[in-house]
Amino acid sequence: MLARDDQDSLKRTPLYNLHISLGGKMVPFAGYDMPVQYPAGVLKEHLHTRNAAGLFDVSHMGQIALRPKSGKVEDAARALERLVPQDILAIAPGRQRYAQFTNAEGGILDDLMVANFGDHLFLVVNAACKAEDEAHLRANLSDDCVIEQLADRALIALQGPKAESALAKLCAEAPAMKFMDAGPHKVAGIDCFVSRSGYTGEDGFEISVPAGDAERLAKALLENPDVMPIGLGARDSLRLEAGLCLYGHDIDTTTTPAEAALEWSVQKSRRTGGARTGGFPGAEKILAHFDHGASRRRVGLRTEARAPVREGALLFADASSSEPIGKVTSGGFGPSLNAPVAMGYVPTHQSALGTKLFAEVRSQRLAVQIAAMPFVKNTYKR
Amino acid sequence: MTTTLYTSDHEWLAIDGDVATVGITDYAQSQLGDVVFVELPKLGRTLKKAEAAAVVESVKAASDVYAPVTGEVLETNPDLASEPALVNSDAQGKAWFFKIKIADKSELGGLMDEAAYKAHTA
Numbered sequence: 001m002l003a004r005d006d007q008d009s010l011k012r013t014p015l016y017n018l019h020i021s022l023g024g025k026m027v028p029f030a031g032y033d034m035p036v037q038y039p040a041g042v043l044k045e046h047l048h049t050r051n052a053a054g055l056f057d058v059s060h061m062g063q064i065a066l067r068p069k070s071g072k073v074e075d076a077a078r079a080l081e082r083l084v085p086q087d088i089l090a091i092a093p094g095r096q097r098y099a100q101f102t103n104a105e106g107g108i109l110d111d112l113m114v115a116n117f118g119d120h121l122f123l124v125v126n127a128a129c130k131a132e133d134e135a136h137l138r139a140n141l142s143d144d145c146v147i148e149q150l151a152d153r154a155l156i157a158l159q160g161p162k163a164e165s166a167l168a169k170l171c172a173e174a175p176a177m178k179f180m181d182a183g184p185h186k187v188a189g190i191d192c193f194v195s196r197s198g199y200t201g202e203d204g205f206e207i208s209v210p211a212g213d214a215e216r217l218a219k220a221l222l223e224n225p226d227v228m229p230i231g232l233g234a235r236d237s238l239r240l241e242a243g244l245c246l247y248g249h250d251i252d253t254t255t256t257p258a259e260a261a262l263e264w265s266v267q268k269s270r271r272t273g274g275a276r277t278g279g280f281p282g283a284e285k286i287l288a289h290f291d292h293g294a295s296r297r298r299v300g301l302r303t304e305a306r307a308p309v310r311e312g313a314l315l316f317a318d319a320s321s322s323e324p325i326g327k328v329t330s331g332g333f334g335p336s337l338n339a340p341v342a343m344g345y346v347p348t349h350q351s352a353l354g355t356k357l358f359a360e361v362r363s364q365r366l367a368v369q370i371a372a373m374p375f376v377k378n379t380y381k382r
Numbered sequence: 383m384t385t386t387l388y389t390s391d392h393e394w395l396a397i398d399g400d401v402a403t404v405g406i407t408d409y410a411q412s413q414l415g416d417v418v419f420v421e422l423p424k425l426g427r428t429l430k431k432a433e434a435a436a437v438v439e440s441v442k443a444a445s446d447v448y449a450p451v452t453g454e455v456l457e458t459n460p461d462l463a464s465e466p467a468l469v470n471s472d473a474q475g476k477a478w479f480f481k482i483k484i485a486d487k488s489e490l491g492g493l494m495d496e497a498a499y500k501a502h503t504a
Contacts (some may be wrong), residue, residue, distance in 0.1 A: 043416035044439040219392050233415065233442045306463075308439050332442045333418040340419075362421070362437065 044336025062130025106285030243373025
């Protein structure tokens with residue numbers, strides 16, 4: 001009942017030794033040997049993050065600097081707008097925004113964070129996509145930008161209601177930051193890039209730190225009794241409860257931003273009638289989906305039964321029909337809700353909140369209901 | 383007098399006459415992590431050896447539990463529905479999954495005793 005993966009040739013983050021010393025159970029993830037959980041276990045780690053603060057090693061993610069050859073950050077922003085449907089020019093210095101790289105068919109190549117650091121843009125991309133993203137940026141933006149993969153930096157997320165007080169002990173400026181503020185700050189005397197953001201639905205921070213200082217910083221944060229190390233298992237259950245997409249599962253090269261219910265992330269200026277409408281890969285299809293609607297939509301799902309409905313489960317309109325109408329793209333158990341939660345795609349005309357559907361789990365049809373996301377209320381400090 | 387045997391898939395069987403009580407081992411629960419749901423076989427169902435008999439779900443994933451021997455399901459543990467975490471706290475005691483009437487005792491020959499199972503998980 002238990003599978004073991006080949007541990008050879010896996011990359012290690014700068015916090016690998018710390019994970020081992022903390023008793024982390026290591027698993028392969030996106031080519032890295034990463035802690036899926038620590039001795040406390042996924043349930044306790046999840047709840048601790050919601051109640052106090054959790055520390056996550058997300059150093060496997062890609063950190064990329066986009067430096068304008070002209071020296072003007074607007075030129076890097078204008079260049080990046082050729083690859084994403086977001087308004088990058090509108091990101092003020094010291095702020096960041098969620099974005100997606102799109103393809104010619106209107107699908108999503110990756111989702112990312114874009115921060116304006118005043119003289120350049122700072123991007124955080126998914127681990128599994130970082131090589132392709134870098135190549136994509138080089139192929140399309142090299143005339144205007146110098147693209148630098150910041151492989152010598154670790155990334156630490158500190159999330160939860162006690163994240164602010166924990167970070168404030170090492171970085172006096174942290175409490176003054178608002179949700180999606182981002183910029184260089186000294187943390188424990190180390191030159192870091194800090195953003196007030198995360199992937200849990202909680203208030204919190206992501207801290208980019210030079211690789212050689214990462215363990216010292218992580219240990220300094222973990223000295224605080226409010227802070228517990230959290231593995232990838234709880235990272236996934238936290239983001240699922242927060243209704244956040246996991247690339248390669250809930251969004252991929254076949255889902256447009258409108259289908260993925262990510263309308264909020266595409267600003268008016270890039271839409272039909274906007275000041276800089278279109279001009280990104282797949283614009284025609286992506287904008288048509290915004291203007292005329294898409295035929296399917298990502299929705300949240302709750303169940304009545306205790307059995308988790310997981311990725312790949314087919315969705316049906318009733319208990320006996322043979323034709324599925326959709327599919328679950330992420331699903332599991334939500335420890336804060338003490339109940340299963342899932343998300344998936346259904347036809348738009350069957351996507352209204354409260355719609356009753358059935359999910360097939362081990363040949364049984366379980367009643368599910370379309371529910372609002374996030375499943376657990378966000379606590380971002382706006 | 384009961385004898386406890388183990389499978390290489392990390393199930394245990396406590397054998398009393400021709401009835402085996404089946405569960406997953408403490409080693410298995412430690413690898414699975416926090417158990418949040420257990421699906422048990424229907425009473426009266428005849429399971430074939432090595433057939434998926436039950437499912438144990440952690441926060442992370444669902445794992446099959448296989449029938450260690452062929453036989454009819456006589457009883458299932460009602461406590462696991464309300465308290466799946468019993469699997470973590472008492473895997474080889476209160477968290478038994480089901481009782482099965484052993485159809486062919488010769489199938490027990492391929493199973494491990496405690497010492498062999500310990501070596502298997504070492």
